[in-house]
């Protein structure tokens with residue numbers, strides 16, 4: 047009995063002494079994520095409300111669906127938030143996610159989505175139910191509950207078909223798709239309507255048909271709802287970093 051009591055106390059002591067060091071490590075890594083200086087990677091921040099802020103670097107890629115060297119140093123943003131209400135994946139079906147990078151120059155935002163999708167399907171009727179990637183832009187970062195003139199939603203399917211939201215103008219959007227092992231790449235050019243050089247609202251969405259002919263999952267960078275197409279209040283933030291502000 048006494049021995050058991052001794053071991054229980056010893057075990058508890060070990061757990062209690064381990065706990066603070068885990069917490070310290072966790073908060074340390076969060077603090078270093080939030081350091082204001084921009085790094086080559088891992089430069090994304092998340093505020094206390096879970097809103098993410100990423101960075102677009104200055105540069106002009108060739109939009110051909112191939113990954114030029116200019117993308118190499120751009121920090122990646124993962125669409126690792128799943129829209130739970132839209133999840134109908136069954137056992138053995140996997141969510142499709144993308145790594146998103148953004149560049150900008152005077153008048154444009156460029157987005158590169160490297161999508162992992164183990165079963166590419168264009169079976170569904172609607173573009174957003176097919177394997178596809180969407181970009182949401184809120185140029186004045188008003189995060190409004192409906193789309194204003196400066197807001198836009200653009201989409202490209204894995205088959206390369208472009209579409210946009212009801213109040214967006216498809217003329218402002220061009221994209222190219224390449225199929226790669228285990229997925230596809232979407233490279234897009236978005237014409238901005240206002241003068242850039244500041245923070246804008248931004249999100250990216252990956253729609254996935256697991257092969258059933260209907261959408262089984264949605265993965266996003268920031269917003270965890272399926273409402274971004276009509277309300278921008280849960281959109282993330284993208285800083286258009288000026289060339290002089292980039293620190294390697």
Ligand code: BGC
Pocket residue numbers: 174180210211212251264272274275
């Ligand atoms: C949403 C769909 C919606 C569509 C309209 C997508 O982002 O996920 O549910 O019908 O936008 O454009």
Ligand code: CA
Pocket residue numbers: 142163164165166167177254255256257
């Ligand atoms: Ca798929």
